[in-house]
Amino acid sequence: xxxxxxxxxxxxxxxxxxxxxxxxxxxxxxxxxxxxxxxxxxxxxxxxxxxxxxxxxxxxxxxxxxxxxxxxxxxxxxxxxxxxxxxxxxxxxxxxxxxxxxxxxxxxxxxxxxxxxxxxxxxxxxxxxxxxxxxxxxxxxxxxxxxxxxxxxxxxxxxxxxxxxxxxxxxxxxxxxxxxxxxxxxxxxxxxxxxxxxxxxxxxxxxxxxxxxxxxxxxxxxxxxxxxxxx
Numbered sequence: 001x002x003x004x005x006x007x008x009x010x011x012x013x014x015x016x017x018x019x020x021x022x023x024x025x026x027x028x029x030x031x032x033x034x035x036x037x038x039x040x041x042x043x044x045x046x047x048x049x050x051x052x053x054x055x056x057x058x059x060x061x062x063x064x065x066x067x068x069x070x071x072x073x074x075x076x077x078x079x080x081x082x083x084x085x086x087x088x089x090x091x092x093x094x095x096x097x098x099x100x101x102x103x104x105x106x107x108x109x110x111x112x113x114x115x116x117x118x119x120x121x122x123x124x125x126x127x128x129x130x131x132x133x134x135x136x137x138x139x140x141x142x143x144x145x146x147x148x149x150x151x152x153x154x155x156x157x158x159x160x161x162x163x164x165x166x167x168x169x170x171x172x173x174x175x176x177x178x179x180x181x182x183x184x185x186x187x188x189x190x191x192x193x194x195x196x197x198x199x200x201x202x203x204x205x206x207x208x209x210x211x212x213x214x215x216x217x218x219x220x221x222x223x224x225x226x227x228x229x230x231x
Contacts, residue, residue, distance in 0.1 A: 003049040003084070014096040014118060017066035020058060022049075024081065027074040028102050031124060031133045032198035033164045033191060039073040040197065051080075055087055067094030067117065076103035085115040096120065101146030102139060108149055119150060119157040120187075125167045126175040132167065147180055158185040159223070163207050163215060165191065173215055177222030186223040188215055190230030 003024060023036070025043025034040055058068065068088050075081050076099050088095055096118040099107065110116050123143075124130065130138040150157045159180050161168060168176075180186065191206040207215075209231045219226045 003051065003054060003080075014067055014069050014094070017094060017096075018064065019067045019069045019094075019096065020061060020065055021069045021071060022054070022084075024070070024072040024075040024078045026077055027072060027100075028077050029074070029100055029124075029134045029138070030197070032196060033162060033167070033193075033201055034197040035192070035195045036073065037195075037197035043073065051084070051087075055091070058088065058091055058093065062091060062093065065093065067096060069096045069098065071098040074100055074102070076100075076106040081106065082109060082113070082115070085110060086113070089115055094118070098122070099146070100124070101143045104142050104145040104149060107146050111149060111153055111155060116155050119155060120160050121146060121150060121157065123147070123159050123161050123176060123180065123186075125161075125164075126172040127179055128175070129167070129172070144179065147183075151180070151182055156184075158187050158227075159183050160187045160189060162189045162191055163212055164201075165204060165207055168215075170211075170215065170218065173218040177219055181222045183223040185225045185227065186219050187227045187229055188212055188219065190228075192230065 003022060023039060025039050025046060027040040030040060038045060075097060085095055094117040095115060097110065097116050098120045101121045124133055127140045127143065130140050130143070161176070190212060193202050193204050193206065196202060212228055212231060216226045216228055
């Protein structure tokens with residue numbers, strides 16, 4: 001099982017809970033603005049975290065954490081994800097999954113087994129532009145399926161968009177809104193250039209705060225609630 005990182009506790013990654021963070025290496029996208037490029041491009045540089053040791057530490061932390069955030073990379077491409085989630089739920093801990101939504105079969109199984117308490121699905125840009133996020137082909141039908149699983153399900157979730165200039169602009173918002181129409185929560189995040197995978201983005205200026213707020217006005221037409229992070 002390629003568990004590449006295990007960190008301390010966080011409030012920001014699991015709303016309303018204190019959680020430990022677990023990272024899986026590898027990804028089925030190569031987004032130029034990715035903030036964990038080493039986990040995507042060269043996950044083998046990190047040693048695998050022994051599962052038994054990880055579960056033992058989580059057991060010890062149960063007195064002061066509410067759950068576990070599972071992130072990456074992209075956790076849903078890991079063969080060991082579902083068995084790991086079953087172990088975590090066996091510890092009576094809540095689970096938040098960060099995902100790009102391109103593995104709906106895995107997401108559907110995790111939801112069906114009651115292994116998830118919160119899902120953050122990264123909605124990168126308008127669906128027809130997903131080819132700009134990866135050197136290979138991108139199955140956008142899978143993305144749409146994952147979105148629908150969340151919209152139709154009962155697990156708490158957020159749709160999350162990092163507002164990267166050139167990838168998320170005002171012209172993209174209506175199409176994106178249509179794709180998630182009726183969603184409970186759409187979170188717009190400010191782009192931070194310093195850790196982007198593509199070094200040419202390190203000098204890219206983020207959208208000014210007033211532009212992000214204007215994006216939120218557009219987004220609010222399509223979903224129940226819009227939030228802004230990072231301003």
